[in-house]
Amino acid sequence: MQDAKREIRSLLPEELEAELVRLGEPVYRAGQVFSWLGKGIRSFDEMTDLPAALRDKLRESFTLAAPVRLRKQVSAQDGTVKYLWGLADGNAVECVVMRYSYGNTVCISSQVGCRQGCVFCASTGLGFVRNLSAGEMLAEVLFSQADSGAKLSGVVLMGIGEPLENYDEVLRFLRLVNHPRGMNIGMRHISLSTCGLVPAMERLAEERLQLTLSVSLHAPDDETRQKLMPIARRYDMDTLMNACSAYFRRTERRISFEYALIRGVNDSPRQAELLAGLMRRTHGHVNLIPLNRVEKSPLVPGDTRKFAELLSAKGVNVTVRRRLGADIEAACGQLRRKEAT
Numbered sequence: 001m002q003d004a005k006r007e008i009r010s011l012l013p014e015e016l017e018a019e020l021v022r023l024g025e026p027v028y029r030a031g032q033v034f035s036w037l038g039k040g041i042r043s044f045d046e047m048t049d050l051p052a053a054l055r056d057k058l059r060e061s062f063t064l065a066a067p068v069r070l071r072k073q074v075s076a077q078d079g080t081v082k083y084l085w086g087l088a089d090g091n092a093v094e095c096v097v098m099r100y101s102y103g104n105t106v107c108i109s110s111q112v113g114c115r116q117g118c119v120f121c122a123s124t125g126l127g128f129v130r131n132l133s134a135g136e137m138l139a140e141v142l143f144s145q146a147d148s149g150a151k152l153s154g155v156v157l158m159g160i161g162e163p164l165e166n167y168d169e170v171l172r173f174l175r176l177v178n179h180p181r182g183m184n185i186g187m188r189h190i191s192l193s194t195c196g197l198v199p200a201m202e203r204l205a206e207e208r209l210q211l212t213l214s215v216s217l218h219a220p221d222d223e224t225r226q227k228l229m230p231i232a233r234r235y236d237m238d239t240l241m242n243a244c245s246a247y248f249r250r251t252e253r254r255i256s257f258e259y260a261l262i263r264g265v266n267d268s269p270r271q272a273e274l275l276a277g278l279m280r281r282t283h284g285h286v287n288l289i290p291l292n293r294v295e296k297s298p299l300v301p302g303d304t305r306k307f308a309e310l311l312s313a314k315g316v317n318v319t320v321r322r323r324l325g326a327d328i329e330a331a332c333g334q335l336r337r338k339e340a341t
């Protein structure tokens, strides 16, 4: 039986070298191939400075992740672009290109679907299918850049899926997208958001990356958080906060805590006070998210300005996230696995 072909965009430069040597090629070819893989090419034939015989060998030995654009929507409000990319196995994921004054950022998915089950999030709806490979995540970035024409200077892992549940491929993706001979996106321009998988956060701390870790908190007390996020039943607030403090000590990078404000659920003055206490404990800051509408959800947005003022008055560093792409359902928590229609 023939081995399944490896997907070449997932390989790090040193792994490519080993593969090319195995194919009887000189090591320097790996550098050429790697820089092609960091461009939005769709076939090995586009690697025009390689001999045809080598291109044939590559085609026989590897697959090349090149997603198909199934849908593209452009926000009339702010120019945000949402894509539905079709993957080689027929699955599809959404990703979003956001334009800021300081540069363009892409928000990518890390899994096909999500199994975290947060009650306020549209990604919960259609269930979990599989992890994305590093090459598939890189392809989201490359093809979104090529298609939108927006030169990308930042990446956020805040689309569909829980990145820390797909730890190895996500780490590999970070190395690929950060590589000087690839897209060369600086770690300080990368954010990774987690619902709070404590063991994976402990592992990530040891990598000592300069990226920004965001933690989806959404409540300052166990009772409320457990109602909103099933993961809170596995790791209680104290355990999560200990992991956050340890992360800060180890990496010297402040954590950004995401807090989607829901009226009557997590927006009381008492909760602001508790949240302020957690920020003092972890040296983190709060990124308030206006709750975005999700079909069939009874939850209503809270008053972000008022809550931000309560937090500021207690000395908390707080920002309110802009709602980019809300008119095309491209805002936080609105991405889904596939069109439900």
Ligand code: SAH
Pocket: 116, 118, 120, 121, 122, 157, 158, 159, 160, 161, 162, 163, 193, 194, 195, 196, 214, 215, 216, 258, 260, 289, 290, 291, 292, 293, 294, 332, 333, 334
């Ligand atoms: N699984 C990861 C990555 C998702 S990032 C995580 O949980 O962090 C997407 C962010 O949008 C998360 O902070 C998520 O909690 C938040 N979010 C989900 N649904 C939302 C909604 N309806 N309104 C506002 N933010 C939402």
